[in-house]
Amino acid sequence: MPETPEQTWNIKQLLDWTTDFFSKSTIGNARLEAEVLLAEALDCQRIELYTRFDEQPPAEQLTEFRAWVKRRAAGEPVAYLAGHREFYSLRFQVDSNVLIPRPETEHLVVAAVEFTKSLTCDPIRIIDVGTGSGCIAVTLATLIENCKIAATDISEPALEIAKSNATNHGVDPKIHFFTGDLLDALPAGSKPVHLIVSNPPYIGEREISTVDDQVKNHEPDIALFSGPDGTEIIQRLVDDAAQFLLPNGALMFETSPIIMDRCVNFVKNNPAYSGVRVIKDYSGHDRIVVATKTDD
Ligand SMILES: C[S@@+](CC[C@H](N)C(=O)[O-])C[C@H]1O[C@@H](n2cnc3c(N)ncnc32)[C@H](O)[C@@H]1O
Structure with missing residues (x-):
């Protein structure tokens, strides 16, 4: 003007x-x-x-x-300028250290809440790997009364934002935050959990030229990219998660339709899991993988 x-x-x-x-x-x-x-x-x-x-x-x-x-x-995203973004009808503080929460990720929250309805244990123990703004962990903590969540991220500045969001929504007593690489961030001797959720980085470095400028120029690389094909972190997550899950526990993670088949195969090829299914997003794209730990 x-x-x-x-x-x-x-x-x-x-x-x-x-x-x-x-x-x-x-x-x-x-x-x-x-x-x-x-x-x-x-x-x-x-x-x-x-x-x-x-x-x-x-x-x-x-x-x-x-x-x-x-x-x-x-090109700067409006969420970073305004300092917040709505996710699951809750307001999340964001800055350029965290991925801006996406509507697709709400499917992960819906699936996680559904899964916990079938559990009778108290508390329900959950891990959120790569929590970023904390949008998944904080939303689950507001929706599931008797849960205890461990939220991890490799980025300290991201965890600071996640902690602030947990406090703003009054669920900080239900979430513990840990810095580090995937599940290695958790303290030794952590109890196994009923559910592991994650929206990990899943864009392949080979795909970088196809990524929208607004995303690649402003959102953190560490939140977006995972090795040449986009599968590197998910493969490690699938393999490592099994030892943190209780029998019949679930691992749920978001991924891209481009690498969906490979992600499903990581689960199918791992004998620690007894089943796998895929949930579509609002656009009809395969988006969420749900893997069930064997009954032991
Ligand atoms: C796609 S973002 C998702 C953030 C948030 N959970 C969401 O759904 O909006 C991935 C997150 O994983 C974190 N991350 C990347 N590599 C990681 C690793 N090796 N271990 C733990 N966290 C990692 C990033 O810092 C980022 O916050």
């Missing part, structure tokens, strides 16, 4: 101008993103903008909004 001193801007004009500008910058959801950024700059709910159309924001808030609009048009 031009910074001419003689022009004043009300909320409606700001939204219309920014929506048009974002559309020309080929940003999908241009109106929504304009609303999210303006609501954040004005520290109000998005819906309130509609009742304040004629209001002229103060100069300071306008300056902040202008700066965000420029950064958004240059």
Whole structure:
């Protein structure tokens, strides 16, 4: 929006101008993103903008909004600018140290909650590997009353965000956080668990040219990429998880349809598992692998 001193801007004009500008910058959801950024700059709910159309924001808030609009048009994700993203109807703090939670991952949460309904033990013990923002662990802790969760990540700054999200949602007493490589992060002698969940990195370094610029230029590489084919971390996870699972426990992880067959085969070829099934995402793509530990 031009910074001419003689022009004043009300909320409606700001939204219309920014929506048009974002559309020309080929940003999908241009109106929504304009609303999210303006609501954040004005520290109000998005819906309130509609009742304040004629209001002229103060100069300071306008300056902040202008700066965000420029950064958004240059490719920075709106969630990092606003500092949060909704996942499973909960607000998660995010910054550039964590992957922005994706709607596909909600299928993992649904499957995990369903699985725990069949358990009668107390507490239900769960591990979330590669917790990032903590969106899976924190959501499960809000949905499953009697659970204890160990959440791991190799990234210290990511764990700081996850801890903050756990506190914001009042579930910090139910989650313990550990830094380190996959399940090696857990203290020696940790008790076996009923469920292991994970949304690990699963993009192959070979695929990098096909990854959206907004993703590869702004989200952390360590959250995205896993070896040349994208399977390296999942293969290790499948192999290592078996020794942390109780008999009939489940390992559930998200992956890409591109490597789904190989991920399913990692489970099928491992005698520690007795069964495997695949859950599709909202777009009909194979997305979640559910592996069942043998009955011993
Ligand atoms: C795809 S992100 C998922 C984050 C979050 N669970 C979600 O669903 O939005 C993968 C996460 O795994 C972490 N990670 C990558 N390699 C890891 C490893 N070897 N051990 C533990 N965590 C790892 C990354 O730091 C990142 O937070």
